[in-house]
Amino acid sequence: MAAILRFRKLCFIEPTLKNCGSSETPKDEKQEEIQTITKQECDKNKKKNKRGWKCIDSCCWFIGCMCTTWWLLLFLYHCLPAHLSGFKSPESPGVRLKNEGLTPLHPVVLVPGIVTGGLELWEGRPCSHGLFRKRLWGGSFAQILQRPLCWLEHLSLDNETGLDPPGIRVRPVPGLVAADYFAPGYFVWAVLIENLAKIGYEGKNMYMAAYDWRLSFQNTEVRDQALSRLKINIELMYVTNGNKKVVVVPHSMGVIYFLHFLKWVEAPPPMGGGGGPGWCDKHIKAIMNIGPAFLGVPKAVSGMLSAEGKDVAFFRAMAPGVLDSEILGLQTLEHMMRVGRTWDSVISLLPKGGDTIWGDLDSSPEDIQTVSSYQRQNNTKHQIEIKQETKYGRIISFGKTASEQHSSNLTTHDLVKDKLDSGMNCGEVWTEYGKISRENIMKLADNKAYTAGTLIDLLRFVAPKTMKRAEAHFSHGIASDLDDPKYSHYKYWSNPLETKLPHAPDMEIYCLYGVGLPTERSYVYKVSQSDKCNTIPFQIDSSAEGKWLRGGVYFVDGDESVPVLSAGFMCAKGWRGKTRFNPSGSRTHIREYRHKAPGSLLEGRGLESGAHVDIMGNVALIEDVLRVAAGASGEEIGGDRIYSDILKMAERVNIKL
Amino acid sequence: MAVTRRRKQPEDEVQQHPDTKPDEDDDKEEKALKKSKSKNYSCLDNCCWFVGCVCTAWWLLLFLYNAMPASFPQFVTEAITGPMPDPPGVKCLKEGLKVKHPVVFVPGIVTGGLELWEGHQCMDGLFRKRLWGGTFGEVYKRPSCWVQHMSLDNKTGMDPPGIRVRPVSGLVAADYFAPGYFVWAVLIANLARVGYEEKNMYMAAYDWRLSFQNTEVRDQSLSRIKSNIELMVATNGGNKAVVIPHSMGVIYFLHFMKWVEAPAPMGGGGGPDWCAKHIKAVMNIGGPFLGVPKAVAGLFSAEAKDIASARALAPGVLDSDLFQIQTLQHLMRMSRTWDSTMSMIPKGGDTIWGGLDWSPEEGYCPSKRKNGKNVTENESTSQECEATHANYGRMVSFGRDVAEAQSSEIERIEFRGAVKGNSVANHTCRDVWTEYHDMGFGGIKAVAEYKVYTAGEIVDMLEFVAPKMMERGSAHFSFGIAEDLDDPKYEHYKYWSNPLETKLPNAPDMEIYSMYGVGIPTERAYIYKLTPAAECYIPFRIDASAKDKNEDCCLKDGVYTVDGDETVPALSAGFMCAKGWRGKTRFNPSGIKTHIREYDHNPPSNFLEGRGTLSGAHVDIMGNFQLIEDVIRVAAGATGEELGGDQVYTGIFDWSEKINLKL
CATH class of the missing domain: 3.40.50.1820 (Alpha/Beta hydrolase fold, catalytic domain)
Structure with missing residues (x-):
């Protein structure tokens, strides 16, 4: 350290001294004049040097100070006895029950x-070098920032099979x-x-x-x-x-x-x-x-349709244009959608039971709910049972008016599978939207409102391959006759409305869930402006606001993700x-x-x-x-x-x- | 620690900036101005400046390091040392080897790592954190608490009340x-290359x-292994497991293997027929089948070669009573509560390990074989350390002269039944439980006067110096040789881990491999001395001053060495x-077919190779790499013959010949 300090002195201080010191020998008066001039110059030089010195050095000095204080604090923190550092936390239920004698x-x-759940890499492409048995999902997510495209590639599954892409093995921890x-x-x-x-x-x-x-x-x-x-x-x-x-x-x-x-x-x-x-x-x-x-979550629908949720819609309302901008060629949502669509499990979360459970165009089970308890939280204690105007049954509606009108005013026509024109081929990003023409998209939007039942048809139309792959594994209906031998196929096993519980009279089933939080239930959509390739043609109309409508999303009671109806x-x-x-x-x-x-x-x-x-x-x-x-x-x-x-x-x- | 602290730095700094910047910054600029006017840089400023520079440089380097392509270090290594050989996984993959048999480690x-599930107050906040393995950070922070939690109960050998430390799974x-x-x-990693996964x-x-x-x-744990092997065999198309x-x-x-076939x-x-159905091969790596002499030194005086040589280099440091550290005593107290250390006491007694006057490895010197690598085995084994004439059979001897003397010249006084005399223990050492305090001067003297202990006598000696520990241990382990294996007493579990007192399961298709390193001097026998009488001390100690003049040869720092892998002598492994x-x-x-695969030690040629591939x-x-390749080949379906059968560098067959064991 001393050596470095000396070196610094040499660099910054010595030269000026030397320059000035060397000019102290002259004897003639003329030379003295020159000397005074040089002296002045020297002083200037000194000042200049001082200033140049100051900027970098005070920076260093400042960083040094910060670091030292930080270390000092860290050291003190570590010296602190463990029980002093936090506040006295209330007795945890485990301790209380242990004292009660539970074993x-x-x-x-x-x-x-x-x-x-965490996922780790077992085999990957060269770009993932050095990440063997490191977490790709869960943990610090550092790899997203370091090599985003590589990360996306490794987390995607195969489009066709829904299993590993060749040469990549990502496994659960x-x-x-x-x-x-x-x-x-x-x-x-x-x-x-x-x-x-x-x-x-x-x-x-x-x-x-x-x-x-x-x-x-x-x-x-x-x-x-x-x-x-x-x-x-x-x-x-x-x-x-x-x-x-x-x-x-x-x-x-x-x-x-x-x-x-x-x-x-x-x-x-x-x-x-x-x-x-x-x-x-x-x-x-x-x-x-x-x-x-x-019975599924409506969130999964918006996720499938436009890779959005409440948060994304809200963000878009706050800072319009950022997400959609094509600057930097980010296309975050498109990439997310492409990856998400290779995951079969997302399909398992689509609303099940169709109109019977989730309501049709005009009525839904939640229509009569008392003012949601999240309102209660805001200390507005009107516990009035009001018949709500909201038509929750319309999980997707195009435009705010469509979500409110009576069903007779809605234009409905069956989703006729028009010939898909394969004309638009949009390279990299595989969202299947690239294969649907603009007219078809407008036609989809013309249909105005979709219920839980017709929703599946909509998804089948916009994402035929994804749905075809996934529907071999999941089903979303209600069984009319549970003894039908077809229900012994595994695709029905995860749908509670299409399976019998096993014969286990002593087994107990609990539904434990949170209530009192606004939970997404249905969405107001619009067709996005951009005509360009690769963009997602639909997005949540975050400008739509109403009594029960915020940022284009209708809310009901639930735990922020799962509505009460589905959970209970x-x-x-x-x-x-x-x-x-x-x-x-x-x-x-x-x-x-x-x-x-x-x-x-x-x-x-x-x-x-x-x-x-x-x-x-x-x-x-x-x-x-x-x-x-x-x-x-x-x-x-x-x-x-x-x-x-x-x-x-x-x-x-x-x-x- | 230092590294993580620094890495955190950037974020933390960002956090701190908004709070501190406005006021401090102004202050500093003013100060800086003043300082520059006075042209003096105080020491403090210089320090700060220096730290700042270092930090900035550090961040810069860190940034560059992170921006560096991942293959760069490899590139540099290859530039210096020449192209690296393909790792065995890649090599085998190129040959077309694929996953076949499930693998059990x-x-x-x-x-193995151990983590905390329940502990005393002093371990607050360490729930499910590793106490053993990982960074060992807690050893420094709260050493006595750590020792307390790592110890087991003296009496039962199980958890002490209120403490649950469990293996990481x-x-x-x-x-x-x-x-x-x-x-x-x-x-x-190499198995994963050919397709293995969780x-x-x-x-x-x-x-x-x-x-x-x-x-x-x-x-x-045993049930867990059983059901997991069954699961893996069932889900991998009935291919039997390879156990490593x-x-x-x-x-x-x-x-x-004995447990799983024994009745409920x-x-x-x-x-x-469980083993026959589920196990294809057992590939033992560095297996101490017959125990290791190291365990004796560990139990006897909590020492090993390393400690003895540390003591020889810096006498007094370990034993100093400064700071009241008593490291060795604490270590001994902790490790004596671990039953497992007793499983490694040399088994087979004098028959295997040699008596007063003979030993199977007699006249063998590890360093000699290294020198004459190209010489065939018979020749190399004949090169003897005659000058020193190491009596490896005398596993513990008190004094060098005793170690080298003819057996007839040694005067031994029977220690068994000696009166232990007054207890040394008094109030001062109460916290350290090593059983030596119960022994008294008489007992210690009696042990030292017996002079020489062979493998058979060592068990008796340990029973004398640590009766409680051995009582606990002998309920779980046995160290003898069976006369008659059909004796019903051998159905007890305490014999199951001793290969000389059990029969292998009936599984003719199974293969057993013994794979171990050779070419490194390995502890085999010790020269002890009494420590100068002092309270609270371990009364015995390796005599680190006993050395050969010839640096090459077997005696060093009071330890006789033979060929082996630094821990297990080749005799025990092979x-x-x-x-x-x-x-x-x-x-x-x-x-059951057996195969010996020895791997000759080759130290890494430079530090870039890390701990070496050979x-x-x-x-x-x-x-x-060789060992890994062998493992992969067997896991992919090869048999021992296909690997090349035995691969032997030492005189293990000659030594085995000398052992007179009824087969």
């Missing part, structure tokens, strides 16, 4: 949902680390795991059923044997824990994944797991579905008592958790949150899960707990049971 | 031991501190495959 009884299986934290500091399962551990759970009686959430459910078995793995681990835990049945805790899409598993495991071998008809009854005590997307209907009506969907009469319980925003910044994402993912840190929910895992039944934890109008809504759904 | 002692358990220090990672690779992680049977009692245990994992898996309460109830199990013997009634060292061998 682990039933092994626990966690089934993560879409998006939250196994174990509890798969989905404990989605990104550093953003917990998913971590809080629940920690609380389970407090009462004595550990690796041997807790299992994370990680699977590749991009694949269709049956393909996770075909490629990774994920279902077999789940089966054998449940069996193992059942045996090694003294023949105690397991408690399964699926979240979000994991709920329908596990529904698929229930059917798969009892089905005979080539297609199923060959566990025999008593398997579920023997091995499963309870399924505690968190934020279940049983099966437990409230479809499976309640002995119905044709639940022939053995497995008991169902609804546990709703009303959203309460975190009181202060210190609480992080809240101890009483009802949001789709944040609910995993909800104290009341954790307590329920712990009690059931320790042996309690649904009645013992208090039976149903309902805040929303789910029962009334379910009443209005006219379905044969 | 069984990690050894120490290399999955491939991450032992792919890297510490950041940058690979264990299984290279092998995994579904056909399984890491049988277990808590390596526990005795083998206790891993099943507490964590059901390393180090202690070798005897752990031996235990597993004590065993896994897989039936007598004997079973060379003789004990070769052909149909009573230990191998179904005639290494033979105990852990580094996992990155040995």
Whole structure:
């Protein structure tokens, strides 16, 4: 260091001194004059040097100061005893229940949902060099910024098969680390795991059923044997824990994944797991579905149609033009759509049950809901039951007026498959929109309003290949006769309206979900202006505002992702008592958790949150899960707990049971 | 730590800027002006300037590093050392090898990660963080807390109350031991090249501190391995599994093979043909089948070669009572609660390891063979260390003269039953539990006066100095040789991990490989001395002053070395495959084929090669290209003959000849 300082002095100070010092020898007067001049010049030089010196050096000086103080603070922080650094946090439910004397009884299986599970690279193209067994999805997402196109390429699946593209193998991360934290500091399962551990759970009686959430459910078995793995681990835990049945805790899409598993495991071998008809009854005590997307989510529709959600629409309203600008050739949404469309699992989340469940052009189950509880939160306590004007049944409508008019005023014509002109071929970005002509798009928009039933036709029209691929794996209807042999095919297994629950009278099914947050239910669309190649022709009309309409989106009660109807209907009506969907009469319980925003910044994402993912840190929910895992039944934890109008809504759904 | 701190810097700085910039900046500019007027730069300013420069340069470099194409380091390496050989995975892929048999890894002692599930107050905030493996950051921050959590219960050998430390599961358990220090990672990466992935690779992680049977009692680790092998065999089209245990994992898996076929309460109830149905080959890497002498030194005085030579270099540092550190004592207390260390005590007694006057490796010197690499084996083995005449059979001797004397000249006073005398222990050492305090001066003296211990006597000696530990351990492990293997007592699990007291399962198609490195001096026998009597000390210590004049030869820093992989002597790793199990013997009634694959150690030629691609060292061998290639070939379906059968550099067959064991 000293050497460097000396060097600096040499560079900056010595030259000036030398120049000036050398001119001190003259003796003549003339020379003295010159000397004075040179001296003046010297002074100027000095000042100049000073100034040049100052800019860089004060910069360095400033950075140095910052760094030093930072290190000092970091050092002090590390010296601090651990319990001093944070505020005194309230006793966690795990500790409280441990003091009550709860101990682990039933092994626990966690089934993560879409998006939250980590994916890692096992084989890739040269551009992904050095990322072997590093996370591409989950974790810090650093690779998106470093090599975005390479990242997209590796996360996409094959267009035709819905499996790996040749030469690329991206696999789910196994174990509890798969989905404990989605990104550093953003917990998913971590809080629940920690609380389970407090009462004595550990690796041997807790299992994370990680699977590749991009694949269709049956393909996770075909490629990774994920279902077999789940089966054998449940069996193992059942045996090694003294023949105690397991408690399964699926979240979000994991709920329908596990529904698929229930059917798969009892089905005979080539297609199923060959566990025999008593398997579920023997091995499963309870399924505690968190934020279940049983009947799909409307969000998936907008995602399919235009790769948008509430957030994107809102963002567009705030800063129009940024997302759509072709500067830099970003085309973010187009790329996202292209990748998203290769993922079969997205299709599993499309609304199921058609008009019967989601409402037709003029009425929907949610029409009579009391003023949503998110209004209540704003301290406007009018609990007036008003008949709403909103036509939620029209999940997609083109233009605000179309969403409000009476159905007789709407132009409707069947989606006649016009000859697709293949003329427009738009190179790289594979969104299938490139193959549809402008006229056809206008024609689609002319149709004004689409319900849950006709929506599937719309998607089949705009994305024929995607739908064709995915509909081999998923179905979205309602079965009229469940004994029809066609329902033994796996594509029906994840649709609760087209399968019977397994014969397991002692099994309990819980629907645990948050309420009190505005949740997307239907959309107002417009045809986008841009005529250019590769752009998505539709976008949410974020200028549409209304009483229940914000940024082009109609909201209902829910947990921000899944509407109450989808989460609660099966437990409230479809499976309640002995119905044709639940022939053995497995008991169902609804546990709703009303959203309460975190009181202060210190609480992080809240101890009483009802949001789709944040609910995993909800104290009341954790307590329920712990009690059931320790042996309690649904009645013992208090039976149903309902805040929303789910029962009334379910009443209005006219379905044969 | 320093690196991560710096990397965080840019973001943090951005965060801090808005808060601090306005006021501080102004201040500084004013100050700077003043300073420049006075033309003096104070020391503080200089420091700040310097730090600033360094940081900026650092960021710049970091930026350049990140902007650098990923293949650049490889390019530089190749420019300096010439083109690298293809990694074995790529080579095999080019040959058209593909995934066939699922692969199971069984990690050894120490290399597996352990994480915290429940702990005392002092471990707050470390839930599910690694205590063992990874960065070991906690060792420095809270050493005594860490020792407390890593220890097991003295009496039971299980968790102490209120503490649950569990093995990390999955491939991450032992792919890297510490950041940058690979264990299984290279092998995994190469297997992945030919198409392996999570579904056909399984890491049988277990808590390596526990005795083998206790891993099943507490964590059901053995059941887990069983059901995972069954799953992988079923989902991979009925192809049997290839098992690759390393180090202690070798005897752990031996235990597993007996366990899985034994009937239910004590065993896994897989039936007598489970192994035949599910296992194609067991490829033991560096397996201490017959134990390692290192374990004796570890249990006896918590030392090894490294510590002894550190002591020789800097006498006094380790033993100083400054700071009240007592590192070795704490280490000993902790490791004595680990049952698994006892599984590595030399097995087979004098028959295998040699008596007072003979040993199988007699007259052999590791360094000699290295010098005459091209000389054939017979010649090289005949080059003897006659000058020193190492009596390897005397595993522990007190004093160098004793180690070298004729057996008739040694006066030994029986220690068994000696009165242990007054307890040394008093109030001052209460926190350190090493059992030496219960021994008293009399006991210590008695141990030293017996002078020489052979492998057979060492077990007795350990029972004398550490009765509680050995009582616990001998319920789980046995170190003898079976007279009659059909004796019903051998059905007990304590014999399962000793290859000399069990029969291999009935699986004639299975293959057993013994793969180990050779060419590195490996600890074999020790010269001990008494430490100057002081309280709270371990009373015995390796006499690091005992050295040969000839640097090449076997005695160094009080340790006699033989050929091996730095940890396991070749005798222990190779004997079973060379003789004990070769052909149909009573230990191998179904005639399972055995193959010996030795890998000659070649140190990395320069530091760019890291830990070398031709290494033979105990852990580094996992990155040995030849070994990896062998593993891949077997996993892709090859048999031992197709690999080339035995590949031997040492005199393992000669040594085995000398061992007089009923087969």
